[in-house]
Amino acid sequence: MQMGLAVAMLLCPQNFADSLTALPKEDLGVSGGFYVPAYSSVAMSHGKLRVDFSVTLSVHNASETQPLVVKRIAYFDTAGKQVESYLKAPVALKPLATVSIFIPTDDVRGGTGANFIVDWAATGELAEPAVEALMVGGVANAHYAFISQGRPTRTVGKK
Numbered sequence: 220m221q222m223g224l225a226v227a228m229l230l231c232p233q234n235f236a237d238s239l240t241a242l243p244k245e246d247l248g249v250s251g252g253f254y255v256p257a258y259s260s261v262a263m264s265h266g267k268l269r270v271d272f273s274v275t276l277s278v279h280n281a282s283e284t285q286p287l288v289v290k291r292i293a294y295f296d297t298a299g300k301q302v303e304s305y306l307k308a309p310v311a312l313k314p315l316a317t318v319s320i321f322i323p324t325d326d327v328r329g330g331t332g333a334n335f336i337v338d339w340a341a342t343g344e345l346a347e348p349a350v351e352a353l354m355v356g357g358v359a360n361a362h363y364a365f366i367s368q369g370r371p372t373r374t375v376g377k378k
Contacts, residue, residue, distance in 0.1 A: 253369035272356035297332035
């Protein structure tokens with residue numbers, strides 16, 4: 220765990236050490252992924268105004284008993300080009316724990332069609348993780364906040 224934890228803490232300004240546990244020694248027989256739309260910028264006023272948003276991606280382990288191994292958190296821009304990779308090594312989340320990635324308002328590299336890919340694995344069947352992005356921003360006296368839920372991309376289990 221120490222290696223994965225150290226890598227995660229270096230790559231992510233968020234300190235989520237309390238959410239992590241040791242990687243399981245057993246084979247990871249179940250895996251899946253999520254596509255999460257995110258909007259670091261949104262066009263308003265008939266496309267004449269751009270409003271920038273901060274984005275918080277949260278990955279929740281919904282299992283009460285098993286760790287969830289997060290294998291990849293990658294951020295892509297509107298054109299599908301990878302902007303950032305947040306893990307160099309897998310990390311394991313404690314049961315019911317959450318890790319979050321924060322993208323500040325002034326980081327508009329993602330654009331209007333930004334998205335995340337989150338890949339996960341576990342040693343056996345478990346409650347499907349909840350993955351979502353929260354966007355918060357505003358212009359003048361108007362403030363906006365909205366959530367985009369992750370959509371499963373694949374699930375592969377043992378035969």
